Amino acid sequence: MTQHKQHSLLNRSAEACNMLKKHIDEGHVIRVISHNDADGLSAAGVITNAIKEEGGQFHVTIVSRLQMDVINDLKKENYELFVFCDMGSACLKPLNSFKADIIIADHHQPADVETGDNIVHVNPHLFGVDGSRELSGAGSTYLCIRDLDKKHLAYLALVGAFGDMQGEDGFMGMNKLILQDAIESGTVEIHEGLKIASKSTEAVYKSLAYTFKPALPGLTGDLEGSQQFLEQLGLSYGIKFTDLSGEEQDLLKDALIQINPKILSEVYTAPKEISYLQDLEDFSDILDACGKNKKYGLGLSLALGERGEALDTALKLRNNYRSQLIKGMEWVKKEGAVQLNTIQYLYSEDQIIKKVMGTIASVGLTVGLLDENKPVLGLSRLHKDIKVSGRTLRPMIERGVNLGKALNECSSNFGGQGGGHDIAAGAMIPYEAKDEFLHLVDQAIAYQLENNS
Ligand SMILES: [Mn+2]
Numbered sequence: 001m002t003q004h005k006q007h008s009l010l011n012r013s014a015e016a017c018n019m020l021k022k023h024i025d026e027g028h029v030i031r032v033i034s035h036n037d038a039d040g041l042s043a044a045g046v047i048t049n050a051i052k053e054e055g056g057q058f059h060v061t062i063v064s065r066l067q068m069d070v071i072n073d074l075k076k077e078n079y080e081l082f083v084f085c086d087m088g089s090a091c092l093k094p095l096n097s098f099k100a101d102i103i104i105a106d107h108h109q110p111a112d113v114e115t116g117d118n119i120v121h122v123n124p125h126l127f128g129v130d131g132s133r134e135l136s137g138a139g140s141t142y143l144c145i146r147d148l149d150k151k152h153l154a155y156l157a158l159v160g161a162f163g164d165m166q167g168e169d170g171f172m173g174m175n176k177l178i179l180q181d182a183i184e185s186g187t188v189e190i191h192e193g194l195k196i197a198s199k200s201t202e203a204v205y206k207s208l209a210y211t212f213k214p215a216l217p218g219l220t221g222d223l224e225g226s227q228q229f230l231e232q233l234g235l236s237y238g239i240k241f242t243d244l245s246g247e248e249q250d251l252l253k254d255a256l257i258q259i260n261p262k263i264l265s266e267v268y269t270a271p272k273e274i275s276y277l278q279d280l281e282d283f284s285d286i287l288d289a290c291g292k293n294k295k296y297g298l299g300l301s302l303a304l305g306e307r308g309e310a311l312d313t314a315l316k317l318r319n320n321y322r323s324q325l326i327k328g329m330e331w332v333k334k335e336g337a338v339q340l341n342t343i344q345y346l347y348s349e350d351q352i353i354k355k356v357m358g359t360i361a362s363v364g365l366t367v368g369l370l371d372e373n374k375p376v377l378g379l380s381r382l383h384k385d386i387k388v389s390g391r392t393l394r395p396m397i398e399r400g401v402n403l404g405k406a407l408n409e410c411s412s413n414f415g416g417q418g419g420g421h422d423i424a425a426g427a428m429i430p431y432e433a434k435d436e437f438l439h440l441v442d443q444a445i446a447y448q449l450e451n452n453s
Contacts, residue, residue, distance in 0.1 A: 006174060009127040013143035016103045016120040020144060023081040023101065024056035031079040031100075032060040033070075035086035035137060036296055038163025038288040042138035043085035043105065045303020046156045050145035052304075062296035066091050074098075083144075086137025086160075089123045092116075105140040107131035107164075124174065134173025136161040142178055154182035155270050155280065156303060162284035168213055170266060179268075186272075188280070193267040194253055196241060198282055200275050204244065204252070205230055205237035210322050212359070213281070214262040217367040221329025221360075229255075274307055276315060289318035292355075321356075328356035332364045337376060340442040342449060344370060345377040347434075354380035358389035362424070365393055372396075375403055375445060379434070386434055388418065388427040397422050400452025406444040410437055 023030060030051050034044035044060055051058045059079075063070055066087045071094045074082065081101045088095060088104035089111065095102055096116035105122045108131065115121045122140050124131040135143075138160020142153060157178045161167050171179045182188035197210040208219045208226040219226045230237035233255055235248055244252065256263045268280040277283045290299030295317060301310045331353055337344035346361060348354055361378035364370040375392035388411070390403040404418075404425040411418035411427040414437060418427025429437050 002173070005128045006177070009122070009124060009129055009174065010143065010146075012120065012126070013122050013140075014147055016105065016122050016144040017147040019081065019101055019103060019120055020051075020083070021054070021148065024051060024054045026080070028056075028080040030056060030058045031074070031077065031082045032058050033066070033074065033082065033084050033087070034060065034062055036062050036064045036291045036294070037086075038284045038291060038299075039137045039160040040086040041287045041291055041296070041299040041303055042156045042160030042163060042284070043136075043141040044300050046138055046141045046153050046160075047083055047085060047105075047145060048300070048304055049153055049156070050148055050150050053150070054148060060300060062291075062300065063087075068094065071095070083141075085141045089121065089125075092119070092121070095119060103144060105137065105144050107135050107137050107140050129174060132164075133166055134175055136164045136166055136175070138163075139174060139178055143174070146181070151181040151185035152187050154178050154185060155187045158182060158188065158268060159280050159284045159287065162281050163288060165213075167268070167281075169262075187270055189269050189271050190266050191269075192264065194241070194249075194256060195263055195265050195267060195281070196256075197285070198276075198279075199241035200278070202240065203238050204235070204241045207241055208256075209326060211263075212325065212363055214260050215363050215366040216256065216259050216263065218259065220363060220367050221326050222333070223326060274311065276311060277302075286314050286318045289321045290314055292321060293317045324352050324356050325359060328353050328360035329363065329369075332360050332369050337364075337370050339371070339374070340438060342374060342445040343377060343438070343442050344374045345379055345438060347379040347381075349381045354382075354387075357387075358391070358426075361389055362391040365391055375401055377438070377441065381431060384431050385416075386429050386431055386437075388429060388437075390420070390425045390427070392423055394423065400448045400450075401445060402448060406441055406448065410440040410444055413437075413440060 032047055034040040048058050075098055079100055083103045085105050087106055089106035089108050092111045092113040092115055102119045107124055110123050110125055122144055124135040138157045142157035161175050166175055196207045199207050205226040209223045212220055227237045269278045287299045298310055298314055302314055337346050357378035357380045361376045365372055365376055370376050372393055378389040380387045390407050392401055392403055402422040404420040404422055407418035407425045407427040411429050414429050414433040416427055416429035420426050
């Protein structure tokens with residue numbers, strides 16, 4: 001059954017590949033539109049590398065959302081083929097009215113609309129394949145060029161999958177097939193190792209403090225805590241992990257496993273890459289930082305293989321983002337959350353804290369800085385509104401909590417918007433409604449816990 005689903009998805013991708021190849025051969029400039037996160041930037045890298053290698057030309061635009069005004073502008077452009085990566089499936093209706101050919105390579109929930117004859121729609125959901133776990137936007141895009149003998153680009157699809165948090169517990173489904181392609185082409189190697197950040201480029205105490213996936217209680221986001229931890233083990237914290245002796249590495253490994261067994265896991269590396277980008281998760285984080293700082297051209301040029309100055313600039317952005325995360329974690333540690341009956345919340349008007357609110361709310365729970373028995377809402381004030389990032393942990397879901405539902409219901413009372421998943425959700429509410437909103441969410445979660453059957 002699973003194989004049949006995958007087979008159908010691959011057949012659809014092959015159609016897309018034929019369409020792409022036809023337009024390249026006819027000398028058409030391919031119009032590419034992709035998403036601004038690590039997955040979308042990787043997707044753009046996959047397709048543009050492929051077009052370039054096939055001797056074609058492209059014009060890329062990276063956007064945060066495929067809004068109607070963007071679609072209307074694109075519709076007026078004079079291209080024969082548009083390729084939408086990591087987006088487009090929700091916009092079938094307006095895309096149907098394009099005169100040009102369209103490839104959609106997405107993995108988000110598609111709109112329930114008939115697809116026009118001009119569109120080849122590649123999306124795992126159409127074939128019963130899990131798009132949140134088994135295939136990213138970069139993966140969907142990779143499938144569309146796979147038949148052009150492009151296994152050496154599979155690693156970028158994996159970088160994209162990490163961006164959408166699909167690889168943390170190992171790859172599955174279509175992602176696994178893509179991984180096999182990557183290994184076959186010699187661009188990716190897997191070995192068991194410590195999943196700590198920048199282990200060949202940063203001092204080891206920084207590597208520990210910068211490790212957010214998986215989180216390490218007492219170490220993640222805590223430079224001082226990481227230093228002390230290493231000192232207690234008798235290790236010098238100022239050198240890189242890769243410069244520790246084998247014995248020292250083993251000592252550290254054993255100690256870290258005690259803190260979080262998930263730290264020892266499969267590590268995916270691109271052996272031919274420059275050290276900063278060798279670990280696919282590091283690569284993904286660097287693209288993510290480009291996206292978050294709206295340096296889309298920079299992210300794209302990295303995905304297209306540019307290094308040197310482009311990489312230096314991107315590393316600065318990534319390091320800056322890391323400092324912001326550290327500051328955010330220190331803030332959570334110092335301030336803690338405000339407690340209501342069934343929920344807790346963080347509130348900030350600080351520019352830096354606001355940027356990392358979602359992450360620190362989530363990691364704050366995982367590392368035990370926040371009460372794990374209460375969902376947390378991270379509130380960031382934006383002028384007249386408040387952006388809400390809600391997070392909880394798996395055991396609370398089992399006790400009945402559905403944050404997406406709660407945030408959706410409660411925000412709509414104030415003309416706000418909200419929703420998402422049971423475990424992670426968001427909302428936007430008017431600033432004046434803050435206290436009343438918090439009170440409502442508190443009640444809604446209490447209700448969910450009481451009525452859990
Ligand atoms: Mn994506």
